Amino acid sequence: MDLSRAAAAALDDADPLAAFRARFTGVDDGLYLDGNSLGRLPVETPAAVARVVKQEWGRGLVGSWSSWVEQARRIGDLLADGVLGARPGEVLVSDTTSVDLYKLLVAGADARPGRDVLVCCADDFPTDRYIVAGVAASRGMTVREVDAHIDTGLDLDVLAAALDERVAVVVLSQVAYRSGALVDIAEVTALARDSGALVLWDLSHAAGAVPAELTTAGADLAVGCTYKYLNGGPGAPAFLYVRSELQEQLRQPIWGWFGARDQFAMGPSYDPADGVDRFGVGTPPVLAMAAVEVGARITAEAGIERLAAKGRALTELVVALADAWLTGYGVTVASPREAPRRGSHVSLAHPQAWQLTQALVDRGVVPDFRTPDRLRLGPAPLYTRFVDVWDAMDRLRTVLAEGAHTSYPTERARVT
Amino acid sequence: MDLSRAAAAALDDADPLAAFRARFTGVDDGLYLDGNSLGRLPVETPAAVARVVKQEWGRGLVGSWSSWVEQARRIGDLLADGVLGARPGEVLVSDTTSVDLYKLLVAGADARPGRDVLVCCADDFPTDRYIVAGVAASRGMTVREVDAHIDTGLDLDVLAAALDERVAVVVLSQVAYRSGALVDIAEVTALARDSGALVLWDLSHAAGAVPAELTTAGADLAVGCTYKYLNGGPGAPAFLYVRSELQEQLRQPIWGWFGARDQFAMGPSYDPADGVDRFGVGTPPVLAMAAVEVGARITAEAGIERLAAKGRALTELVVALADAWLTGYGVTVASPREAPRRGSHVSLAHPQAWQLTQALVDRGVVPDFRTPDRLRLGPAPLYTRFVDVWDAMDRLRTVLAEGAHTSYPTERARVT
Structure with missing residues (x-):
């Protein structure tokens, strides 16, 4: 699997659902990977x-x-x-x-x-x-x-x-x-x-x-x-x-x-x-x-079949990038590795998942945290691009490489 | 009790809640006496x-x-x-x-x-x-x-x-x-x-x-x-x-x-x-x-005390006008006559209540119908004026006097 950003961009070019991105607001404001918690606002709504x-x-x-x-x-x-x-x-x-x-x-x-x-x-x-x-x-x-x-x-x-x-x-x-x-x-x-x-x-x-x-x-x-x-x-x-x-x-x-x-x-x-x-x-x-x-x-x-197919491809990219880039930092894939056995989100396990979540938010990436040690990434097939996944994973890699997350609080406030 | 429209207008002039009417939309479009079913839309909403x-x-x-x-x-x-x-x-x-x-x-x-x-x-x-x-x-x-x-x-x-x-x-x-x-x-x-x-x-x-x-x-x-x-x-x-x-x-x-x-x-x-x-x-x-x-x-x-006081006065006017104008047409007051024993709505009983409801709607008055024979009038103290009550009752009197309601369907469709 070609893990370059250009390859991700090529997947977007070939995406039959690409036009649906324009039906949602705010898609150019940050990398939102929490559509599995709260989906984006449709333009028509x-x-x-x-x-x-x-x-x-x-x-x-x-x-x-x-x-x-x-x-x-x-x-x-x-x-x-x-x-x-x-x-x-x-x-x-x-x-x-x-x-x-x-x-x-x-x-x-x-x-x-x-x-x-x-x-x-x-x-x-x-x-x-x-x-x-x-x-x-x-x-x-x-x-x-x-x-x-x-x-x-x-x-x-x-x-x-x-x-x-x-x-x-x-x-x-x-x-x-x-x-x-x-x-x-x-x-x-x-x-x-x-x-x-x-x-x-x-x-x-x-x-x-x-x-x-x-x-x-x-x-x-x-x-x-x-x-x-x-x-x-x-x-x-x-x-x-x-x-x-x-x-x-x-x-x-x-x-x-x-x-x-x-x-x-x-x-x-x-x-x-x-x-x-x-x-x-x-x-x-x-x-x-x-x-x-x-x-x-x-x-x-x-169409639910097209959405599911794109969801499998998006999460496949999350898994591949996590394996290629993050293993050395102690991140493991905490979801089924076979795409047909997954929904449209992937969890990554890391002991400092809450600190990583905060560091990502400050860098324009919204993931989801699940106690105690899971970073949940939910690319929504309707509006998440493959390059969005690539960019989000790249920022996560940078945070881990720089240790930027270690300066964030380890205790979570009641509501996130 | 002076039952003239001028007397109703004088009550509006003295109403400490009069300014709240402007906080609601559509108050000049028809006489809405169904705030006890669905209240009006506030301007701010x-x-x-x-x-x-x-x-x-x-x-x-x-x-x-x-x-x-x-x-x-x-x-x-x-x-x-x-x-x-x-x-x-x-x-x-x-x-x-x-x-x-x-x-x-x-x-x-x-x-x-x-x-x-x-x-x-x-x-x-x-x-x-x-x-x-x-x-x-x-x-x-x-x-x-x-x-x-x-x-x-x-x-x-x-x-x-x-x-x-x-x-x-x-x-x-x-x-x-x-x-x-x-x-x-x-x-x-x-x-x-x-x-x-x-x-x-x-x-x-x-x-x-x-x-x-x-x-x-x-x-x-x-x-x-x-x-x-x-x-x-x-x-x-x-x-x-x-x-x-x-x-x-x-x-x-x-x-x-x-x-x-x-x-x-x-x-x-x-x-x-x-x-x-x-x-x-x-x-x-x-x-x-x-x-x-x-x-x-x-x-x-x-303020709930002011609202209740106005509600009592509004329903008092409904009762007084019903007694004065509608008794001869077979309308009876089907609510407590003592104001402190009422909420802010009054029911009028008439065998053709459903036909009266339809005739009133066509004449710009929205009452509420409760099966089988009740016309429910709910003046909302926040936005209903005394002259609104007077005008609605006047139109009801006219409908009854002209027998206009008798040309409406006697059977109610499922939803009103």
Whole structure:
């Protein structure tokens, strides 16, 4: 592999997604490799949000509800078709990832009466593990935490050994938040089906970066975040997915009016709506949804296969440069080395990862830090160039060579 | 009472809140009497939202988290001090009203082990009744629905009769969504304390219209909406309140990372944060929160006592004009007649309320319809003038006199 900057520039010249970079703001201000935490602002978004604020709210007032009431399903269908490989009426934008996880986990556990075990991954994102623990505690269920390798992810044999007739629901991330390790949804779904368990996927670090192909994989339940690779904005509402065939069997625990049939009849008792609408709860945050819609549309337009291919090539370059340049400074690749087994981010391990993070920020590179010793680099296929990766890695090499990071604080303030 | 338009104009001239009208957009476009459903857009809001979108997200990216992470508490404290009569650290902006109701209801029921009854009001807003029913169903608890008069609200003797040692939590609205009937928080809290039950207040139709004075009243738990009288925008995030002395005893059921202590440590197990933060769940919708902050600040600036006084005067005018002008057309006042027993909206009953609603909309008046026969008029003290009320009632009188409403559809489409 040619590791020159010119070779990286040649990859950009050949990039079929190169034109999408111009659809995002600030792309020439620094090297942003944290799109896996918070995606960049699309150029169209300020006007889309302003239109909802000024026209729909300011002028239309309650008359705009005829449009807003369809928003959660409309964006859901856009994600289903363009990003997740699901069918119309299977995806709803609603609440936060944590609340959606809770709703579908309780719904799934209720649908497997007599089973008293929830399975999750010991290395999964904290909110996933916490939600599982909370639901288990409230129902007197047991949690089986499956160990995953911190760098290379979950071994399916280990997962298989944890599955038996006691397991109601398995909660797993398609892409591990720290290492970027990718799990095969179809394989896991088949494994879980054999034991009669449902799998609830967290697609937060995957949606917009790798295909989920939920229908083909036979996936039952999923949730995910829209503020990472989907570029929906800070704290943007999450999405949830329930396979059509399961929807009528499942009821979620938070019986809000937006999940009720014929909501404005305001009837005496809760009767869940047909279809995916029954997994809604309260009034959706309309202003925030407007930004989600823009991000979802751009992602769908780019095409998830093309995005994933570019993500693999970008992270391949991170790995190759880390191997070539950084090994001597004690940096190791803490992600799967085979591109098809990764999402669109790579972790590098170094004992002074937090100091390196600060030094990079001061040099115009925004990486992500994960405690205690991981530098996470998430090149977003929609707007990150190969030369951006090259330049960021070059600056990291320089910091390490000069020891510039050693003058930064070793203790992290509460928020970064 | 002088019912001339000149008398209404004189009330506007003497209105200490008159200047706040200029802080809202569109106030000269039609007569909007649905601020109790969706408040108007403050003039400052588009710029505040645009700043968060373009500067904080677009430029600041993840660096803006140092500001965003304080947002839910900062706006909560603003509401606590300026609107709700609560203390710092008792209010958090989070999720939707429905989700917040669920969280605090489960937390409250858990804090009263051995008690197996939840009490709610048979005439309360649907989502409140549905959430109560869902929580009761999942825990094998019984719901006692207390009857309230559809027009004049809850009789405290009826409530008292429903309270005994089996009751864990009582869910009540301070202001009834249909009639506007106001319940005294202090009286109900004292009643419930005697039986050992907690009261969970829904302040959705009250916050920004009447004082809650939660500390003085000794209130334990509350939630509420920010898109009505607080003018936070469609689907704006809700607030929750937990009395300081109770916070450490309560745990909510959705164990998300935003409710965890030292969230970015991402530790192995969920440990709820100290204080009101433990009632948070997922990443807050930052764009939507920016609009809530503007609305909360304007409300606090106007002062809740002044707002309530003007609300009483505005609704007094509605009642007086209805009595004087509309009785002959079969319209009756379906709200408490004593101003101190009302929030800031009044319902009028008429068998053709839906047709009247449509006729009014075509004549530049936006009221609210509540099935089956209620026309709800919510003059918002921040921006509704007395002459607006006079003009709207005058148009309603004209519609009725001419029978113009009879040519409109009698069946309501799903969404209005």
